[in-house]
Amino acid sequence: MMKPQNEFNFTFYLLIVPVLLWLIFMIVIPHAELLISSFLVENDDGEMVVSFANYIEFFSQKIYWLTFVKTAAYSIGVTLLAFIIAFPIAFYLTKVTTRKNAAFLMVLLLIPLWVGELVTVYGWMVLLGDNGVINHFLMTIGIINEPLNMLYTNFSLVIGLLYMSMLFMVIPVMSTLQSLDDSLIEAACDLGASKWDIFTKIIIPYSMPGITSGAIIVFMLVIGDYLAPNLLGGKNSLWFTEQIYNSFLQTFNWNEGAAFGFLLLLLSSGIIWLALKVSGQKLEKVGT
């Protein structure tokens, strides 16, 4: 098909110019600036000089790197838990229940997802507090006499992190399970395979792309989360994003905050890169 060359170019530029503006000014330059800022330190004369001091500070202060390691470990743990909790639900919605039921349950899934994290975290504060709904209920029916200390602990932290992330595991797993042909499972069953065998040898391997996408999204949300650690976690459950927040908005040491931010970015992209390599998936698939 022949087209006038200049007209083709016009459309092409119409498409590419806004996209380039977005990617260069909102993604590339800010992250370059983040990296550069992290190597700058103000010297005694008030001038900015290049130095590794921000990174040295991170490795010399135990609290920083301990928080860093804890954040990484908890994020991996929560991702695993989210998989264990969410997988049976995704399977139920796609393969077990009727389509009508599934559509109704999907609405119930979408509501907490769309309501946003702040409202749901607040809901957990109301539920878990010392005078909260759960303690009130347990004391009224006489199971306990003293309120249980649940809020501001690692327990409430994990609940909050799981709650805001696990639905992002359900949805990608559902979309891969939808394309799994039921007759594969029927055939395995006719040939006498046990439920466990069917799950571990057919269903899980088949839904691996969905699981990887879900795991990456969950991990990313959890490691970068600020609200759940800040509002539900206790004084001892520091999260690395809180260190970044403190450097930026409390001590106003932006260059140190930039170094922390860059370390968090390295950590999250490193683990995601590893997950993609191990599972043989591509980043392009994660979003779909």
Added chain:
Amino acid sequence: MIRSLPSSTLYRATYRAYVLLFFAFLLMPLVAISVLAFNDSDFISLPWNGFTLDWFFSATDERYGLFADEELLTSIYTSLSTGFFVAVLSTLVGTLAALLFEEEQFRLKGLLYFLALAPLVIPGVILGISILLTATAAGNHIEESFGLDVELFRPSYWLVILGQFSFAATYVMLLVTARLKKFDRTLEEAALSLKATRLEAIGYVTIPFLRPAIIGAFVVAFILSFSNINTTIFLIGSDPTLPIDLYSRIRFSSTPVLNAVSFMVVLVISVLAITNLFTNRSKP
């Protein structure tokens, strides 16, 4: 274990109980805040003291309801208008990006596509601080060179919009791309061979086909903006969005008006989710 296969009663009962438990867990916080929004008490806790609408309408000194609270109404308005601009901007750029990556071939396409997907794997906090650093550096530079103080380069309303746009556009692009993959390219080619320009072909053939996805993406971008806090918290100026306002209230001065606001959010979102169910059903 699946619809077509029989399984034992015990297996089915256990599975159902698990699903029930899961949904109870899911809805518990939303139900709790909604119910407590109507509790006639000055504290956000049980016991139940009777039904009241004070936390919505009252305007006395002790009880300051949602619709009497200027500050809260202003932050809701800020969130709505921010969400609108973010949705417009990211729907526009995200749709263009989807068309670009699906229909055009050019050098460095792979690299650009990778960059467009990057916001999926960049924590929101990092986007927030890096945009803050860049805007401040640019603002300082302009002030030193030209003596101008540009609001966009300080934490402000417009900087929040730009910051939220930077990741919302990625989600729009993915939603529109998913629909574009189902598009029959021969339709566009037919338009071209009937002497339409390429721009006309996109405008009259491709865009109408994409319309449902574009509308859906607009709503998603709006919701992303409306509930965002991780990126917004670093870019906010003097006018807080609703989540920022609620966040500072939760930390410093909780009253049941927080429940009233949360209830309204849950209500609006539930209506949206149910509408979504019925519109999806009416289409095959």
